[in-house]
Amino acid sequence: MKLWSMPSSGNSYKVRLLLALLGRECEIIDVEDSSPELAEAKAAGQLPFGKAPVLKLDDGRLLPESNAILCWLGEGTSFVPADPFLRSRMLAWMFWEQNQHEAVIAVRGALRSYPSRRHLATPERMAELLERGHALLQVMEDRLAGHDWLVGDAISLADICLYGYTHTAGSKGGFDMARFPGIMRWLDRIAALPGYRGLTA
Known part of the structure; x- marks a missing residue:
């Protein structure tokens, strides 16, 4: 997996935090606010909603929005209540x-x-x-x-x-x-x- 992540953003950080707590391997690509890397990611179509974070799954699909990413990563783990x-x-x-x-x-x-x-x-x-x-x-x-x-x-x-x-x-x-x-x-x-x-x- 790859994560386009804005280092200073809480939205990106909560995804990085959950990855760490789950022990999941993921390549982190920093796209800080107003940086050339952010502009490049947008131009390459890697940020469907024009902002980070975006998670690229192993099969190539792109998942934007921090809380949607949390739900995907949390599926089947103890971080999602069974009730x-x-x-x-x-x-x-x-x-x-x-x-x-x-x-x-x-x-x-x-x-x-x-x-x-x-x-x-x-x-x-x-x-x-x-x-x-x-x-x-x-x-x-x-x-x-x-x-x-x-x-x-x-x-x-x-x-x-x-x-x-x-x-x-x-x-x-x-x-x-x-x-x-x-x-x-x-x-x-x-x-x-x-x-x-x-x-x-």
Whole structure:
């Protein structure tokens, strides 16, 4: 397999993390934001939706979108609950991550991190994202304050999915993570998993 991956992106990282936790071999092709490699991958038709991550399967088929890739890699593993209701709850968290969480937590981090986007980081925009982000993180905290994992009693793809941008919400996004002790314990729990690899590993 090959993975076109944006090194600094939480969406790409969560795929790399799951690959590491599963011990799956995969060639990683770095396509950082605004890089020649990203332009080349787009021109070659390797990125069906124009962005990373994209997983190329052994048979040559291309699978875009981080959470779709997680579902494909997780099929038949302990990261996908056997119970249909818990599996659906897992997917609910994953849909919420892309629809709500990523659009705020990741965006604020990107506005602070990428020079090409800094002109969009107006004080009003950053204040709005900070307030909305804290409210979204509180949704996670409400669950994790009394539970080890987001779904059921075991780690699932929901945890891998939401770890991607949550673990840098403080350092990149400037969110006050001291407000969320349940999330902080959860982050430590994931970082202690056998096979774990960090964002820059």
